[in-house]
Structure formats: C-alpha cells, structure tokens
Amino acid sequence: MYDGIKGFRDFYPGEMAARRETIDTLEDTARRYGFREIGTPALERAEMWTDKSGDDIVDELYSFEDQGGRHVTLTPELTPTVARMVVAKQQELSKPIKWFSTRPFWRYEQVQQGRQREFYQTNVDIFGSSEPEADAEILAWAANALTNLGLTGDHFEFRVSHRDILGGVLESYDADVDTEAAIRAVDKSDKISQAEYHDLLVEAGLDYDQAEEFADLIAGGDLEEVKSFADTERVTAAVDNLQNVLEAAEDFGARDYCSISLETARGLDYYTGVVFECFDSTGEVSRSIFGGGRYDDLIESFGGQPTPAVGVAVGTATLPLLMQRAGVWPEEEVTTDYYVLQIGDTRSEAARITRELRERGHVVETDVAGRSFGAQLNYADSINAETVVIVGEQDLENDEVTIKDMESGDQTQVPVDEFPGDLERPTYDDVA
Numbered sequence: 199m200y201d202g203i204k205g206f207r208d209f210y211p212g213e214m215a216a217r218r219e220t221i222d223t224l225e226d227t228a229r230r231y232g233f234r235e236i237g238t239p240a241l242e243r244a245e246m247w248t249d250k251s252g253d254d255i256v257d258e259l260y261s262f263e264d265q266g267g268r269h270v271t272l273t274p275e276l277t278p279t280v281a282r283m284v285v286a287k288q289q290e291l292s293k294p295i296k297w298f299s300t301r302p303f304w305r306y307e308q309v310q311q312g313r314q315r316e317f318y319q320t321n322v323d324i325f326g327s328s329e330p331e332a333d334a335e336i337l338a339w340a341a342n343a344l345t346n347l348g349l350t351g352d353h354f355e356f357r358v359s360h361r362d363i364l365g366g367v368l369e370s371y372d373a374d375v376d377t378e379a380a381i382r383a384v385d386k387s388d389k390i391s392q393a394e395y396h397d398l399l400v401e402a403g404l405d406y407d408q409a410e411e412f413a414d415l416i417a418g419g420d421l422e423e424v425k426s427f428a429d430t431e432r433v434t435a436a437v438d439n440l441q442n443v444l445e446a447a448e449d450f451g452a453r454d455y456c457s458i459s460l461e462t463a464r465g466l467d468y469y470t471g472v473v474f475e476c477f478d479s480t481g482e483v484s485r486s487i488f489g490g491g492r493y494d495d496l497i498e499s500f501g502g503q504p505t506p507a508v509g510v511a512v513g514t515a516t517l518p519l520l521m522q523r524a525g526v527w528p529e530e531e532v533t534t535d536y537y538v539l540q541i542g543d544t545r546s547e548a549a550r551i552t553r554e555l556r557e558r559g560h561v562v563e564t565d566v567a568g569r570s571f572g573a574q575l576n577y578a579d580s581i582n583a584e585t586v587v588i589v590g591e592q593d594l595e596n597d598e599v600t601i602k603d604m605e606s607g608d609q610t611q612v613p614v615d616e617f618p619g620d621l622e623r624p625t626y627d628d629v630a
Contacts, residue, residue: 205315212530217318217514219528220347220521221300224320224512227343228298231335233322236297238279244271246278250468250499260304260315272304276321276511277468277493278500284325285502293326313485314515323509328494330439333472333508334446336490340476340510341452348526351479354487356452357459358444358474361491362436363424364463367412368404370428375403384416385463416460424460436471443472462489470494472508483519488512535585535623537578538564541571542591547614551587551599554618579604585625587617601626 202208209217225235244261248269261271273279280297300320309315322339324332337356344354364384368375383398390398392413399409415427421437428434440458447453456474464473473491477483490510497505521527536555540548548564555562563581565574578586588600588609599617602609603626612629621628 203315205309207314207316211532215532216528216530217518220517221318221320221514223346224343225298225300227339227346228320228322231296231339231342233296233298233339236280236283236299238273238276238283238299238301240272240302241270242273242279242282244269246282247271247274250278258305258307260306274303274305276301276303276319277323277496277509280321280323280325280509281496281500281502281507284497284505284507285500288497288502288505291325294332295325296323297325298322318514319488319511320514321509321511322490323507325497325505325507327508328506330442330446331450332506333443333492334450334452336508336510337443337447337456337474338450338452340488340490340512341455343512344476347521349521349524351455353479353524354455354476354520355479356456356474356476357462358440358456358472359458359460359462360436360440360472361463361469362432362471363421363440363460364416366430366433366436367415367424367428369432370430371404371408371412373403373405373408377402380404381463384461387413387461419458419460421458440472464489464491468493468496468499474510478520478523480523482523483516485516487516487520532581533561534563534578534581534583535560536562536587537574537581537583537585538562538587538589539571539574539578540565540589544589544591544594547594547599548587548589551589551617558618558622560623589614601629603627 244256244259247255247259259271259274261269264270276299284291284295298321300318302316302318304316306315307313322336324336340356361381364381365377368377368380380399380402383395383402386398387395395413396406396409399412400406404412415424421441425434425437444453444456447456462473462475464475469491471492471494473489475489476487478487488511492508494506497507518527538548538552552562552564569577575586583604586602586604588602590600593599593611594614597614598611599614600609600611601617608626608630610626610630618624
C-alpha cells in the first residue's frame with residue numbers, strides 16, 4: 199500500500215463534481231467576457247523564474263535537470279508562460295489578447311490551510327491595453343464569477359492598491375531604499391508583528407522613524423494625504439490611475455466590492471500598477487482567496503515588444519473555503535439522470551434505450567457487471583439516479599418497459615417502442 203505525497207490531493211467523484219461545477223462557472227463567466235481558452239505546458243525552463251527572482255527561488259520549485267541537461271521546473275504559476283506565448287506570436291495576435299485557462303501548478307512550500315504543493319488555478323489575462331477599463335474588466339469578471347457561484351458582497355471584498363503609490367512614496371524618502379524589498383515587506387505586513395514589519399522596512403533602507411511613518415501613512419489609505427506627502431508626479435499619476443480604474447469598475451458593476459487598501463502589495467516583483475486581492479469579509483478564511491494586477495513590463499522582459507498586461511489567478515484551494523463558509527459550496531455527490539436496469543437476456547433493448555437517452559445529452563448508466571435486480575437497484579440509488587428504466591424479459595414479452603421514479607418509488611409500464619419516444623427527457627410523471 200502506497201501513501202500519497204504530502205501536499206498532493208486525491209479528489210473522489212463527489213468532491214470532484216463540486217470542484218467541476220465551480221470551475222465550469224469560472225470558465226463560463228470568462229467566456230461571456232470574450233476570454234478565449236488556452237492550453238499551457240506543465241514543464242518550463244527554470245530560468246524563467248530564476249532570472250527574475252534569483253537562484254534562491256529554486257527551493258520553492260519542483261525543478262530538476264532533464265535528460266537533455268536542461269534545468270527545468272514544473273510550472274509554479276502561469277504568468278511567465280503566457281508572457282512567453284505572447285512574445286512567440288506577438289505580431290500575429292489581435293489586440294487586446296484575452297485568454298483564460300484552468301490547470302494545476304506546483305510549488306514546494308509549507309502545507310497549510312488553503313495551500314497545497316499541487317494546486318489549481320483559473321487564470322484570466324488581458325494583454326495589449328493600458329486603459330483603466332482593462333483593469334476594471336478583470337475586477338468585473340472576478341466579481342461576476344463569484345456572484346455566479348452564489349456569493350454576495352457580504353461574503354467577499356477586493357482590496358485594491360497601486361504598486362507605484364508604494365514605490366513612489368518610498369522613492370520620496372531621502373534614503374537608499376530597496377523598493378522591491380520594502381514592497382515585499384508591505385505584502386507580509388498582515389502576517390507578521392508590527393515590530394517585524396518595521397524591521398523589514400529598516401532592512402530595506404528606511405530608518406526606524408521613517409519606517410513607522412511610512413507604515414502609518416500606508417495603513418491610513420487616504421489617497422489625498424499620500425499624494426500630498428510624496429508630492430511627486432509618480433505618486434500623483436498612480437493615485438489618478440487607481441481612481442480611474444475604480445470609476446470604470448463602478449460602471450462595470452464591480453466598485454461595490456472594492457475597498458482601497460494600500461497595504462495590498464502582491465509579493466511578486468513583476469507587478470507594476472493596480473493590484474488587488476480578494477478576502478473573506480468575515481476574516482474566517484485567514485489567507486487571501488486570490489489576487490491579481492497589472493504587469494506592464496513582463497512581456498518586454500521576455501524579449502517582446504512593450505505590451506501592457508493585467509490579470510488575475512483564482513485558486514481552487516482557498517475559494518472552496520470561502521464558499522463553504524458562505525454555505526454555497528455545491529453538494530459533493532454524483533448525480534445520474536437514468537439507470538437502465540437489465541433483467542435476463544435484454545442487453546440489446548437496454549442498450550438501445552441507453553444510447554438514445556445519451557444522444558439527448560443525459561447522464562445514463564446501465565449494468566456492466568452482471569448483477570442481480572436488487573444489486574442494480576441499490577447501485578442506482580447510490581449514484582442518485584433520478585429515473586430507473588427496468589428492461590426485463592417478462593416486460594419485453596408484453597412489449598413494455600417499467601419506468602420507476604427513485605424519489606417516490608412510484609413506477610409504471612410503458613410500451614417499449616414509445617420510450618424514450620419524442621420526449622426530450624421522459625420521467626415517471628411524463629408517462630404515468
């Protein structure tokens with residue numbers, strides 16, 4: 199007997215049915231916004247991450263040397279991959295490019311609530327537009343997808359910020375500040391003590407008084423105060439851009455879900471503009487549900503033409519926690535429209551009924567194990583069959599089949615050549 203690997207999960211049919219319903223809702227919402235599905239590889243060159251984040255990131259990757267001597271890794275995220283894909287066919291692709299996909303990713307990190315080493319994400323991205331409407335459409339898709347899942351504004355909130363506000367304020371200090379390190383400190387601020395947070399800011403180049411001042415200013419979230427404090431074109435432009443995005447989000451129906459939170463920084467260094475994270479409004483789910491933002495420099499850094507981009511990645515690890523807390527997680531059970539039960543030598547007629555029902559798009563099972571009448575009926579009950587079609591030798595001698603409603607237990611006989619007949623989805627109530 200072999201044990202599963204830590205951080206990798208099995209999904210049995212009931213739970214997988216709930217996950218599939220959730221993923222289908224996310225993807226169907228993306229399609230209605232005009233996003234087109236793509237497929238991407240599980241394996242990429244590790245340099246796509248080490249070149250941007252340094253060799254230390256290898257400890258977080260499932261990386262190895264393949265038989266061709268290449269340093270490769272199981273992909274820990276999608277954004278570098280889609281950036282590579284855009285660069286490869288940049289001249290052929292109509293702008294804006296609107297893509298989505300759902301697939302697994304792998305990171306070697308500590309397993310905890312809502313965090314596994316293999317995890318699944320639905321990624322939604324727009325390439326080729328720097329307009330606030332592109333950011334707002336990503337926010338609108340995310341809000342629409344969540345409400346389509348049954349969630350409301352009482353269940354979640356989007357905390358929205360702008361990386362250039364943070365970078366611009368840090369730049370305004372008379373100090374040699376490692377801006378990326380300071381922003382990563384901001385990103386960790388809600389997970390560590392205030393003293394640890396200030397220490398990280400000091401390590402990034404601020405003195406203790408500046409660190410305290412900066413932390414208080416950012417925590418306050420007053421955009422006008424921030425503009426006045428920094429008094430730079432960079433911060434003013436960033437504040438204006440954030441406000442324009444929120445105005446567009448108002449028109450797109452997503453503003454009510456958004457709150458300004460300048461402590462929302464997103465830890466990855468490639469973010470350049472508006473960023474946001476989705477949180478459980480009650481705080482019961484301690485980690486962010488998902489996040490996204492603008493990354494205008496990434497395509498160029500991969501050798502392409504300058505191309506603005508914005509996107510979001512919705513993980514299916516923390517999202518179920520939010521849905522379960524809100525009471526909207528789908529039932530973890532399999533469902534079946536019909537079970538065609540065979541008694542005796544009736545396979546040919548049972549197979550004909552099974553085929554015709556399946557051709558109409560229904561979920562249909564029939565016996566493939568040579569079981570008794572009672573065993574088949576028990577199995578039909580275990581798969582939540584709505585209707586059982588009993589095809590027995592005695593019934594066929596009378597040119598009939600029996601239609602049984604599994605919830606009520608009622609059943610009736612109908613002529614075999616009239617089932618399923620012209621009805622799209624015949625049930626007991628239709629034929630009784």
